[in-house]
Amino acid sequence: MMDFIDMTLVNWSRLQFAMTAIIHWLFIPITIGTTYIIAIAQTIHVKTGDPHWEKVAKFWAKLFGINFAIGVGTGIILGLEFGTNWSNYSWISGDIFGAPLAAEGIMAFFLESTFIAVMFFGWGKVGKKFHLLSTYLVAFGASLSALWILVANAWMNLPLGMEFNPDTARHEMVDFWSVLLSPFAINKFLHTIGSCFIISAFFVIAVSGWYLLKKRNILLAKRSIVIASVFGLLSSLFVVLTGDGSAYNVAQHQPAKLAAMEGLYDGSEGAGLVAFGILNPGKKVGDDIDDFIIKIEIPKLLSLLGYRSLDAFVPGANDLVYGNDMHSIMSASEKMEKGKVALDALAAYKEAYAQGDATQMEESLAVFKENYYYMGYGHLHNPESILPNIPFIFYSFHIMVMLGFAFVAIAALFLYLAVKNRLEKQKWLLWVGIWSFPLAMIASMAGWIVAEVGRQPWTIQGLLPTMVSTSNINSSAVILTFWMFLILLLTLVAAEARIMYLAIRKGPDNKVDEKKEGGSHA
Amino acid sequence: MKAFFLGIAQIAVTAVNTFRYSKLAKALLLIVLIKILIFYGFLKGFLYPRYLKPKWESDEHRSNEVMKDLLNKPKTYIYDGFH
Numbered sequence: 001m002m003d004f005i006d007m008t009l010v011n012w013s014r015l016q017f018a019m020t021a022i023i024h025w026l027f028i029p030i031t032i033g034t035t036y037i038i039a040i041a042q043t044i045h046v047k048t049g050d051p052h053w054e055k056v057a058k059f060w061a062k063l064f065g066i067n068f069a070i071g072v073g074t075g076i077i078l079g080l081e082f083g084t085n086w087s088n089y090s091w092i093s094g095d096i097f098g099a100p101l102a103a104e105g106i107m108a109f110f111l112e113s114t115f116i117a118v119m120f121f122g123w124g125k126v127g128k129k130f131h132l133l134s135t136y137l138v139a140f141g142a143s144l145s146a147l148w149i150l151v152a153n154a155w156m157n158l159p160l161g162m163e164f165n166p167d168t169a170r171h172e173m174v175d176f177w178s179v180l181l182s183p184f185a186i187n188k189f190l191h192t193i194g195s196c197f198i199i200s201a202f203f204v205i206a207v208s209g210w211y212l213l214k215k216r217n218i219l220l221a222k223r224s225i226v227i228a229s230v231f232g233l234l235s236s237l238f239v240v241l242t243g244d245g246s247a248y249n250v251a252q253h254q255p256a257k258l259a260a261m262e263g264l265y266d267g268s269e270g271a272g273l274v275a276f277g278i279l280n281p282g283k284k285v286g287d288d289i290d291d292f293i294i295k296i297e298i299p300k301l302l303s304l305l306g307y308r309s310l311d312a313f314v315p316g317a318n319d320l321v322y323g324n325d326m327h328s329i330m331s332a333s334e335k336m337e338k339g340k341v342a343l344d345a346l347a348a349y350k351e352a353y354a355q356g357d358a359t360q361m362e363e364s365l366a367v368f369k370e371n372y373y374y375m376g377y378g379h380l381h382n383p384e385s386i387l388p389n390i391p392f393i394f395y396s397f398h399i400m401v402m403l404g405f406a407f408v409a410i411a412a413l414f415l416y417l418a419v420k421n422r423l424e425k426q427k428w429l430l431w432v433g434i435w436s437f438p439l440a441m442i443a444s445m446a447g448w449i450v451a452e453v454g455r456q457p458w459t460i461q462g463l464l465p466t467m468v469s470t471s472n473i474n475s476s477a478v479i480l481t482f483w484m485f486l487i488l489l490l491t492l493v494a495a496e497a498r499i500m501y502l503a504i505r506k507g508p509d510n511k512v513d514e515k516k517e518g519g520s521h522a
Numbered sequence: 523m524k525a526f527f528l529g530i531a532q533i534a535v536t537a538v539n540t541f542r543y544s545k546l547a548k549a550l551l552l553i554v555l556i557k558i559l560i561f562y563g564f565l566k567g568f569l570y571p572r573y574l575k576p577k578w579e580s581d582e583h584r585s586n587e588v589m590k591d592l593l594n595k596p597k598t599y600i601y602d603g604f605h
Contacts, residue, residue: 062546069550076561080570087576091588121536126529168581169589347593468591471576481574488560495553503546 009475010467013085016482018452020077022445023489027071027496029444032146032193033200033235034064035139038119040227042135046128056223057135058123059508060204065120066503070496077485085478089459089469096162096173097152100180104148112141146196147189154185157451158253159460164372166349166365171460184249188451191242194235195444198407201232202436205414207504209433212424217507225418225433232411239404244305250454251306251314254461256386257454259317260393262302265291267316267324273301276398279391285317285384317390321383332383339378342371376463388456396449403443410436 038060045053079101082090090097118126118134126134155161161178162171173179205228208221250258258264263279264271277295303312313327323331345367352360380386410432417423423430455461459469540547578584 066546066550069554072554073557073561076566080565084570084574084576087584088588088591091584092592117537118533121533121540122529125532125536126526130529168585169592170585343593346589350589350593472587472591473574473576477574492553492557499546499549 006475007467009473009478010470012475012478012482013081013470014466016085016478016485017078017081019482020074020081020485020489021448021452023493024071024074024078025445025448026441026493027067027074028146029196029199029441030064030067030203031071032139032142032196033198033231034060034067034203035135035142036197037200037204037224037227037231038064039132039135039139040231041223042132046132052219053223054123055508056220056227059220060224061120061135062508063207063500063503066499067496068116070492070499074489074492077489084473084481085471086459086469087471089464092169092464092469093156093171093460095170096155096159096179099173099176100148100152100155104145110141112138112145115141143193146193150189150192151180151185153451154182154188155179156458156460157188157455158182158184158249159463164375164463166346166368167353171463183245184253187242187245187249191239191246191447194239194242195440195447197235198232198239199437199440199444201228201235201411202407202433202440204228205232205411205433206435206437209430210504211507213427213430213434215424218424220508222418222421222423225414225423229411229415229418233408233415236404236408236411240408243401243404247305248308254455255315256317256320257388257393257450258306259315259320260388260390260454261397261450262314263291263390263394264302264314264316265318267314267319267327269303269313270300270311271302271306271314272297272299273305274398276402277394279394281391283390285321285387285390317387320386332377332380332386335374335377335386336380336383338371338374339376339380341378342368342375343378345371346375373462376458376460376465379465379468380457385457388454393450393454396446396453400443400446400450403439403446407436407440407443 038057041053041057041060044050045057082097115134115137118131119138122131122134159171160182161173161175163174164170165172179185204224208224208228211217211221212225247258250261259267262271262274263277265283265285274292275296275298277297278293280290280293283289283291300310302314304310306312306314315324315327315329319327319329321332323329323334345364349361349364349368352358352364377386413429414423414433417426417429457465457467459466541551578587
């Protein structure tokens with residue numbers, strides 16, 4: 001056991017996890033979202049009998065296949081990291097965290113991988129309806145995979161349905177349904193899946209836009225854009241809706257994250273939502289410097305979104321650190337005291353257990369249970385450390401939100417011009433479509449930064465700080481594997497980019513006469 | 523039922539033919555095989571269990587070590603970092 005916390009180990013472990021998760025996430029949204037676009041094209045083909053829709057479905061299935069083959073398995077590295085770099089966390093949470101991950105493997109992955117063979121190789125070999133069903137099952141399986149991972153992740157933000165066992169130092173699941181159906185889990189799943197749909201829609205729009213600029217595969221591009229823009233528009237609106245749900249959940253359960261998202265230092269009743277702002281770089285919690293250099297605020301909207309009331313009080317960073325008696329907000333120092341009481345009671349319980357003192361065990365356990373929900377605070381040294389990095393979260397959140405609203409407008413514009421058959425003339429918009437794909441990826445990454453970095457200093461909200469979650473291993477092992485994984489994963493990304501580019505450049509198999517397509521309306 | 527199994531057999535034949543004749547399919551298969559070799563063979567089967575994974579004699583030993591960390595780490599930590 002270490003006698004001190006090696007922050008090099010903690011920081012490198014975090015950096016390694018962030019790096020592998022980010023690269024893993026580059027593959028996921030296309031896998032999840034594109035299957036639905038393929039399924040829609042295939043459904044139209046089955047309904048209408050038009051062979052060109054089959055060509056559309058096959059082409060996107062090919063690109064999906066490239067992404068799937070290269071991306072599959074990159075999540076294994078994250079699993080290795082849990083066991084090696086985050087073994088304390090894995091032990092403490094394994095009973096809860098392990099169940100959704102096992103469910104993912106058993107239920108979702110097998111569903112996805114069984115029917116993917118039929119989806120790829122079943123054209124003309126099985127009935128059209130069975131083939132279509134297989135495509136939908138692949139899509140459903142991919143989403144189901146995401147569900148279990150996101151349930152596990154949501155539990156870290158809102159730990160429910162468990163009890164801490166002081167004999168084993170583990171959180172043990174007592175209510176599976178509370179974990180599965182927690183408001184955080186449901187909303188996180190819908191919001192994240194929606195973001196995957198947006199990314200996939202803009203992936204299709206970007207490739208199709210490129211074809212239109214090159215004047216190639218015109219009919220395929222137009223038809224793909226029609227599907228993708230409808231899919232993208234509906235998904236963007238859905239993500240705005242679920243984003244509201246996320247804001248509400250964060251306000252209820254992670255007020256420090258909300259304060260960081262909005263750069264809110266001093267809480268107020270009827271708090272406004274910052275639509276745009278530049279934070280004062282010198283601003284620190286507890287000082288008198290202005291929060292913002294410039295900001296555009298929508299009055300009362302933050303209170304409405306966070307607490308469903310125009311005049312509700314929204315606590316700021318100062319309220320959370322120093323407390324606010326008027327609004328019954330406990331200071332971080334008080335929580336830290338309670339946390340230390342919990343940890344001391346736990347230590348006393350273990351000592352009494354070793355000595356066989358049943359009375360002392362009972363007393364200590366009662367004190368521990370009373371202060372259990374502050375246990376994590378007992379590990380903190382400074383009250384200010386309950387806050388995440390405010391500027392980082394603020395800008396990440398605002399980048400995500402601004403891009404999210406832009407996607408609604410872009411998808412709507414694409415749909416309008418596609419229906420009017422005027423897309424080819426709007427070269428600027430086609431370029432916007434091409435750039436929207438990386439921007440959608442950036443928006444999604446920004447969302448993950450808000451979710452994960454915004455939860456800091458916790459791995460399990462309020463109960464377990466990140467610095468106590470790491471393993472007792474030498475940091476040089478983590479540094480070494482960081483570079484090893486970076487090289488490995490970047491090689492895969494480069495392979496994906498190269499193979500994907502070649503497949504896009506080659507285009508679909510042109511069994512359908514392109515000459516007939518030229519002037520056709522989508 | 524017979525048609526179903528015939529369809530499955532045809533899918534298998536198509537899959538084999540695709541991997542035999544398509545350059546793209548061959549490249550993807552190669553990538554998948556290399557990944558399996560690295561992820562499962564090298565990382566999961568060799569490097570991690572032998573050299574990197576923390577070792578415990580039993581669950582009780584591991585639980586005691588985690589408990590020690592839970593109870594001792596707070597006393598020495600000084601916050602001064604980027605969250």
